[in-house]
Amino acid sequence: MKKNIAIVxxxxxxxxxxxxxxxxxVYNHLDKEKFNAFRVHILEEKWVALDDKDNEFVINKNDFSFNLNDKKITFDCVFNAIHGAPGENGMLLAYLDLIGLKYTSAPFYQMALTFNKRDTLSVVKEYGIKTAISIYLNKGDTINLEAIINKVGLPCFIKPNNAGSSYGISKAHTKEEILPAIEKAYKEDSEILIESFLDGTEVSVGVIQYKGKVKVLPITEIVTENDFFDYEAKYEGKSEEITPARLTDVEQTKVEETAKKVYSVLNMSGFSRSEYILVKGEPHFLEMNTVPGLTEESILPQQAQIAGISLKELFENAIESALL
Structure with a gap:
């Protein structure tokens, strides 16, 4: 019998x-012979399921069901494709746990932890993972520019603590650029992170659960036309993504081992894509994305394709793993 899948x-x-x-x-690549797939829009103003003609049906939040042609539709599994809140920060997943519905992401606590950049860094540092030097600020904190520069140096990165897709991130080259960058970051989040600049090769590493095992996908090297891998570089073609990355065998092994260790110490499951800077051959962890982009052009699907895993196989594996 076909399983009902909600793609949120x-x-x-x-x-x-x-x-x-x-x-x-995800919806277009799922095998309709295996699954009854429904797109579910989780928006601030409404939660609705869509049929093939984009007709909307209100989701009953008591049990995450909806009525279609006088028939109640319930789900066997939720495929989480929400970047940011409430899918990537764990909020929706805690709700799904409460109503007993399975989902493709890691558990809600791991999602909440990894969505918080500074908490994630605090955990991985305890396991010997190298990171940038960093300073944390909450909105309203006194800003001491001299202290910031003395600790992290220039240039430095200012980023929202809880945000993705490079929204609100700036690279400050001078003292005068720090305050405007802080204000930009605060527009996305009330907590911000200021990090030292790491001069080296940037790589992105997908680590997933595949057929019951943790699998490190081929590494992608990021070469951006812009000052850093910002929104424009990520989504508007201002970067080159080279897979597999141009690394030595030693560098590749170090990145793979570090990425697998980070996935393990954070108790991850499901999809993940983490960013690293190789400084003098040593990988420095930046952050982890637990709901990475899933389009044909996105980094993790590109890596899976090179590993011989099609989008159809990638998505079906996520669902089958969740249903175990």
């Missing part, structure tokens, strides 16, 4: 349109 997409953050694109890609 949208969300409450700046990443809503990116999520809608990812969710539709």
């Amino acid at each position: 997409m949208g969300g409450y953050s700046s990443e809503v349109n990116i999520s809608l694109t990812s969710g539709n890609v």
Whole structure:
């Protein structure tokens, strides 16, 4: 009997349109002979399921069901394609746990932890993972520019603590650029992170659960036309993504081992894509994305393709793993 799958997409953050694109890609690649797939828009103003003609049906939040042609539709599994809140930060997953519905992401605590950049860094540092030097600020904190520069140096990165897709991130080259960058970051989040600049090769590493085992996908090297891998570089073609990355065998082994260790110490499951900077051959962890982009052009699907895993196989594996 075919399983009913809800592909949740949208969300409450700046990443809503990116999520809608990812969710539709998942919907288009799922085998309709195996699954009854429904797109479910989780938006601030409404939760609705869509049929093939984009007709909307209100989701009953008591049990995450809806009525279609006088028949109640319930789900066997939720495929999480929400970037940002409430899918990537764990909020929706805690709700799904409460009503006993399975989902493709890691558990809600792991999602909440990895969505919080500074908490994630605090955990991985305890396991010997190298990171940038960092300073944390909450909105309203006194800003001491001299202390910031003395600790992290220039240039430095200012980023929202809880945000994705490079929204609100700036690279400050001078003292004068720090305050405007802080204000930009605060527009996305009330907590911010200021990090030292790491001069080296940037790589992105997908680690997933595949057929019951943790699998490190081929590594992608990021070469951006811009000052850093910002929104424009990620989504508007201002970067080159080279897979597999141009690394030595030693560098590749170090990155793979570090990525697998980070996945393990954070108790992850499901999809993940983490960013690293190789400084003098040593990988430095930046952050982890637990709902990475899932379009044909996105990094993790590119890596899976090179590993011989099609989008259809990638998405079906996620569902089958969740249903175990």
